[in-house]
Amino acid sequence: MGRTVLPFSRVLEQEVQEWRKFRRGLRKEDQQFLDRLFEEARLHVQAGVYASRPWPFETILISVLLEHEKALVELRSQIKILEGQKGEGES
Amino acid sequence: MEIRGRLFDLYPLESSMILWIKSEDGRLRRFEDPFRPRFYAQGKKTNLFDLFHSLSAGRRAAGYQWTRKEELWSGDEVEVMEIEIVDSEYYAQLPRILPQWEERITFYNCDIPLPQTYLYEKRIFPTGRCIAEVEGNRIFEIHPDPSESVWIDDEDVPDLRVMELRALNQNGSGRGWRSLVLECEGYRVEMETIDVGEIERFLKHFDPDVILSDDGDASLLPLLFSEEKKWKTSISWDREPYPLKRQIHPKGRSYFSYGRTYYRAPAHLFLGRWHIDRRNSFIYGESGMEGVVELARLAKIPVQRMARTSPGTAITSMQLDQAFQDNILIPWRKGEPERFKTAWDLLVADKGGLVFQPKLGIFEDVAEIDFASMYPTMMAIHNISPETVLCGCCENHRVPEAGYTICEKRKGIVPKTLHPILTRRTWLKKMAKEGDPEKREIYNRKQTALKWMLVTSFGYLGYRNARFGRIEAHEAVTAFGRESLLQAKEICEEEGFELLHAITDSLWIRKKGFREEEILELCQKISEATGITMSLEGIYRWMAFLPSKGNPESPVANRYFGLFQNGKIKARGLSFRRGDMPPLIQEAQVRMIEVLSETKNMEDFQSKIPEILDLLLEYGLKLKDGQTKQEDLAIGKRISQEPNAYKVDSLTALAAQQLEDVGIEIHPGEKVRYVIKDAESKDKAERVKPFPLVGPDDTYDVKKYLEMLVKATEEILIHFGYDMKRLRKELKGFEEPSPPAAGRDSRVRVKRFPFFY
Numbered sequence: 001m002g003r004t005v006l007p008f009s010r011v012l013e014q015e016v017q018e019w020r021k022f023r024r025g026l027r028k029e030d031q032q033f034l035d036r037l038f039e040e041a042r043l044h045v046q047a048g049v050y051a052s053r054p055w056p057f058e059t060i061l062i063s064v065l066l067e068h069e070k071a072l073v074e075l076r077s078q079i080k081i082l083e084g085q086k087g088e089g090e091s
Numbered sequence: 092m093e094i095r096g097r098l099f100d101l102y103p104l105e106s107s108m109i110l111w112i113k114s115e116d117g118r119l120r121r122f123e124d125p126f127r128p129r130f131y132a133q134g135k136k137t138n139l140f141d142l143f144h145s146l147s148a149g150r151r152a153a154g155y156q157w158t159r160k161e162e163l164w165s166g167d168e169v170e171v172m173e174i175e176i177v178d179s180e181y182y183a184q185l186p187r188i189l190p191q192w193e194e195r196i197t198f199y200n201c202d203i204p205l206p207q208t209y210l211y212e213k214r215i216f217p218t219g220r221c222i223a224e225v226e227g228n229r230i231f232e233i234h235p236d237p238s239e240s241v242w243i244d245d246e247d248v249p250d251l252r253v254m255e256l257r258a259l260n261q262n263g264s265g266r267g268w269r270s271l272v273l274e275c276e277g278y279r280v281e282m283e284t285i286d287v288g289e290i291e292r293f294l295k296h297f298d299p300d301v302i303l304s305d306d307g308d309a310s311l312l313p314l315l316f317s318e319e320k321k322w323k324t325s326i327s328w329d330r331e332p333y334p335l336k337r338q339i340h341p342k343g344r345s346y347f348s349y350g351r352t353y354y355r356a357p358a359h360l361f362l363g364r365w366h367i368d369r370r371n372s373f374i375y376g377e378s379g380m381e382g383v384v385e386l387a388r389l390a391k392i393p394v395q396r397m398a399r400t401s402p403g404t405a406i407t408s409m410q411l412d413q414a415f416q417d418n419i420l421i422p423w424r425k426g427e428p429e430r431f432k433t434a435w436d437l438l439v440a441d442k443g444g445l446v447f448q449p450k451l452g453i454f455e456d457v458a459e460i461d462f463a464s465m466y467p468t469m470m471a472i473h474n475i476s477p478e479t480v481l482c483g484c485c486e487n488h489r490v491p492e493a494g495y496t497i498c499e500k501r502k503g504i505v506p507k508t509l510h511p512i513l514t515r516r517t518w519l520k521k522m523a524k525e526g527d528p529e530k531r532e533i534y535n536r537k538q539t540a541l542k543w544m545l546v547t548s549f550g551y552l553g554y555r556n557a558r559f560g561r562i563e564a565h566e567a568v569t570a571f572g573r574e575s576l577l578q579a580k581e582i583c584e585e586e587g588f589e590l591l592h593a594i595t596d597s598l599w600i601r602k603k604g605f606r607e608e609e610i611l612e613l614c615q616k617i618s619e620a621t622g623i624t625m626s627l628e629g630i631y632r633w634m635a636f637l638p639s640k641g642n643p644e645s646p647v648a649n650r651y652f653g654l655f656q657n658g659k660i661k662a663r664g665l666s667f668r669r670g671d672m673p674p675l676i677q678e679a680q681v682r683m684i685e686v687l688s689e690t691k692n693m694e695d696f697q698s699k700i701p702e703i704l705d706l707l708l709e710y711g712l713k714l715k716d717g718q719t720k721q722e723d724l725a726i727g728k729r730i731s732q733e734p735n736a737y738k739v740d741s742l743t744a745l746a747a748q749q750l751e752d753v754g755i756e757i758h759p760g761e762k763v764r765y766v767i768k769d770a771e772s773k774d775k776a777e778r779v780k781p782f783p784l785v786g787p788d789d790t791y792d793v794k795k796y797l798e799m800l801v802k803a804t805e806e807i808l809i810h811f812g813y814d815m816k817r818l819r820k821e822l823k824g825f826e827e828p829s830p831p832a833a834g835r836d837s838r839v840r841v842k843r844f845p846f847f848y
Binding site for chain 1: 642645
């Protein structure tokens with residue numbers, strides 16, 4: 001449909017390909033975590049599309065950081081709850 | 092003498108246009124209207140005279156005159172030479188003759204189908220009421236009945252006599268049939284061997300206006316034509332008395348579109364009679380005869396031709412008509428290439444719609460809201476047209492992101508054409524919901540046909556070869572689209588809604604315990620902010636977003652299913668919606684979904700799981716039993732290349748090759764239907780068997796089909812923890828551990844449900 005620039009979802013796929021060698025150099029148990037990072041970037045593709053930044057890797061990094069931040073916030077609140085329960089148990 | 096009637100058919104013949112008009116008393120009459128095609132040339136007068144003299148020396152041109160018309164891109168009035176061509180055949184040759192002059196002269200209006208030009212000029216349309224001044228069979232003047240219009244509801248559509256032509260016992264590949272059937276007015280003739288004389292008698296007796304066929308273009312008519320040759324008898328398919336040479340146009344061809352190959356059978360059109368092949372008409376398939384006629388009227392394209400062309404041709408014709416009425420010259424070659432852009436410009440502008448990946452899972456409290464005809468509405472309200480975007484005369488930065496200018500002085504051809512279509516479609520949709528119950532289906536078909544025209548209007552804007560295309564206009568539309576979607580999202584989020592999923596012009600939002608009024612208010616706010624009507628598609632009792640087939644943790648758009656409050660299911664991407672899935676698997680999944688149609692919420696859904704597992708078992712047994720009919724296991728896939736061009740022997744390729752081997756021709760883009768016999772067989776010839784070669788003794792690959800069944804079940808139950816592994820266990824769990832006894836009589840014994848014996 002008259003597209004010249006690759007859609008961001010395809011750009012992501014290309015980036016994944018470009019990190020192939022790095023992936024190969026990792027231990028098997030570490031490779032799956034690398035894959036998860038790129039999957040996290042996929043969750044925010046539309047923001048990447050809209051922002052159209054010239055360096056796709058920056059967009060990928062910030063998407064991954066975003067997901068990590070979400071996980072951290074979730075974990076912190078879980079810990080608080082658990083500590084609260086533990087505290088109640090002890091007192 | 093004055094004749095009043097409806098225009099039934101028209102086609103050019105030498106220097107006339109032949110018209111068939113059905114007068115008010117029901118009689119169909121043939122008339123001739125002298126009609127010489129014209130085209131326009133712009134350039135230095137000396138060159139133009141050279142051109143004219145060359146054409147008239149070759150007896151092609153009859154005359155010329157000077158006239159002033161508007162140039163599309165600039166909007167300026169220019170002086171052009173209007174050249175009259177002697178007849179329709181010479182007009183058709185212009186695209187071959189004129190290129191040698193193109194360095195000195197710019198040409199216009201040289202490749203527009205003549206029936207359309209005639210209709211634009213006279214302002215009449217197929218099936219429309221017109222008034223003609225005639226003498227014998229010659230028309231002196233014709234114009235539309237003043238009370239007639241394509242925009243009103245057509246009350247008294249005339250009765251046309253319809254004859255059906257089809258073959259009985261056609262199987263999936265359309266080859267190998269038992270008898271030919273002719274039906275008209277309740278009478279039916281069935282013939283096992285083709286009797287050309289019988290067909291001619293039938294045709295002459297009933298003299299139908301319309302012949303409706305199934306695969307007439309692809310197989311029936313070519314067959315009958317060759318029979319005519321063989322027996323040296325002709326059948327009077329045409330009503331035209333003049334011995335015109337039959338032109339089979341266009342020839343059949345395979346074409347590639349959006350990553351898929353398709354095959355279009357050659358068109359067999361009749362003169363003075365309509366031949367509509369139901370299987371060779373996109374628009375018929377989508378919106379029935381009513382849709383075909385609706386588009387023929389709006390686009391001013393003869394009905395049988397409209398049946399065979401695309402919605403894109405229809406919208407283009409409406410744009411050409413608009414240009415004609417506005418006295419605008421119609422460019423011959425596509426004139427406006429893309430403006431040079433920096434890499435940054437390109438990055439910013441070259442995007443499509445926004446797609447928010449869905450959150451995976453099953454949810455309650457979900458509503459779906461959709462923009463109505465987003466892109467065409469954007470084109471209409473923001474005046475986006477190839478000649479208005481980046482016009483030379485204005486300076487503003489109306490287009491979001493890219494900042495292109497949109498003309499403030501002229502209304503573009505594309506928005507002008509779209510406005511009334513949008514209005515009519517809104518009205519038709521309303522009538523389809525609220526109008527006379529008997530006519531609701533008809534209104535719905537018409538609005539579907541209009542929908543397709545609107546959808547293609549956007550695509551053509553960006554199409555390199557479109558007459559009225561310009562990539563920056565296309566980019567402008569998507570920019571406004573993204574802006575509108577983001578505005579909608581922001582308004583929803585401000586009101587406390589969560590965005591589950593969004594795709595270009597639809598949003599799925601969720602908030603615990605919302606009321607319907609809240610959603611309607613949201614829609615109102617969004618409509619006001621964006622200028623496009625936002626409407627509530629429905630509120631779901633529950634909604635499930637499915638992961639990608641490759642990765643169960645990865646979300647993907649367009650794979651979901653949900654139950655609306657009104658009891659209707661909406662599903663995308665599931666097995667039962669896929670045309671290549673075997674009917675048995677589709678049926679199994681449909682029944683599973685039907686089990687869910689009475690549920691109130693997610694808890695209810697969960698309680699139905701045992702019933703769904705029962706269905707898995709039921710169909711699993713059907714497959715294992717070996718009792719399933721071959722047709723129910725048919726997989727139908729399109730081939731993308733010639734059968735022998737495949738490098739890898741996929742199941743589909745093998746099936747296609749088997750057909751070729753027995754002399755059944757199959758083209759890229761056509762579907763092959765086959766049964767999987769043994770997918771892993773060392774002997775490739777035993778892996779699949781295509782229809783019609785499948786025999787009653789052919790066995791099938793139970794394991795493979797069971798996998799499909801399990802996958803289909805997984806689609807329904809994945810969010811309750813039932814993946815392929817667990818479902819396979821469920822299937823096995825109902826079997827006796829000992830192997831079944833040899834022979835057909837052994838039944839698989841079931842532990843828990845005695846009624847399955």
